[in-house]
Amino acid sequence: MREIFEAELKQIGTDLADMSRLVEVAIANAGTALLTGDLKMAEAVIVADEAINTLERDLDTRCVHLLAQQAPVATDLRVIVSALRISATLERMGDLARHVAEFARRSYPKLALPQAVSGTFAEMHAAATRVAQRTTSLLETRDVDLATSIDHDDDMLDELHEDNFTAMLGGHWNGTPQQTIDTALLSRYFERFGDHAVSVARRIVYLVSGDFPEDNRPTR
């Protein structure tokens, strides 16, 4: 009985890493589609989001069944409750990647972003992709040092988010209202993506160490 339960717990960990890998591909491709105006890539991200949602539903159902059948306590219980929360957060990260792809699709054949912020968004794209890759690695390896680099990249995303507002409000901005709206919302999606990754990382650190670091950093 215990062996089956162990196998099921392990499977939940594997599924979370699989979900995270899909999120990683989604944000990498959504960012590329946004920056290069690649319509096919944008559409692929939008379609692929459904697979992330399906994985979340399956995982949740199995977690609830495990709670009912095994009545886990202590660490096992923490693992399952954390998995419920991590899967919800990964699903939301997938939604944000899909939103980015939707903006790329809607602007096609034009680029959604004006030249003035494309460099900042290229950096946001790189940071968000790193954050997603490290979230997958953290889920696979439980190497809690990865949480620190996720924090750093999230800080960088916050700074880049501010940079976009500085660019829009600096007096030299000549974007159209559509470009201003898109820049503001897309910047927020990347910034939120980082916040969610930090939340996943904190939950994993809590699982591994039993120590839940409070995140008292300001949110925008």
Added chain:
Amino acid sequence: MREIFEAELKQIGTDLADMSRLVEVAIANAGTALLTGDLKMAEAVIVADEAINTLERDLDTRCVHLLAQQAPVATDLRVIVSALRISATLERMGDLARHVAEFARRSYPKLALPQAVSGTFAEMHAAATRVAQRTTSLLETRDVDLATSIDHDDDMLDELHEDNFTAMLGGHWNGTPQQTIDTALLSRYFERFGDHAVSVARRIVYLVSGDFPEDNRPTR
């Protein structure tokens, strides 16, 4: 033993309704602060958000303890897992109300929104406040008919959100970049507030009826 457990389950329901009541006050006051430029009210919303966060943490801790101590199955298990999710969503709704208040505070003594969209935002404020009130009532009464009116108000918030974009992109828009950014983000916060209320309502309907309505409506 069962009696204590019943009392604890009931307390969780009461706490969720209490949280929802705080969210209701938060969005009502945040919207008023935004529309009237009331700095003190905005600051009160920002400070009060901490109470919502604290309630969420307390509630989560008790839910996890109940799972460990009582090993609930069937309906009891569903109630506790749903409470974990509902509290996370209410906490997020509180954050969105706080964001609205933060925009009101930052713009003071000016109003954040240009005249052209103030009517639309007055309607968003009214719809979001109704949504929050009905979420509290739904948590208190389990009257699932309330879920339908929450859906309707959420649809209205989606339409008003579109109206703001139409206003900004219609060619007569003369807002500053700051006003364009603020309008886009604030509109999104109200629209997301409605989405979260729908998510809470769906979970309660599921608890009461065992039937989980899939939300297939498009998201922006």
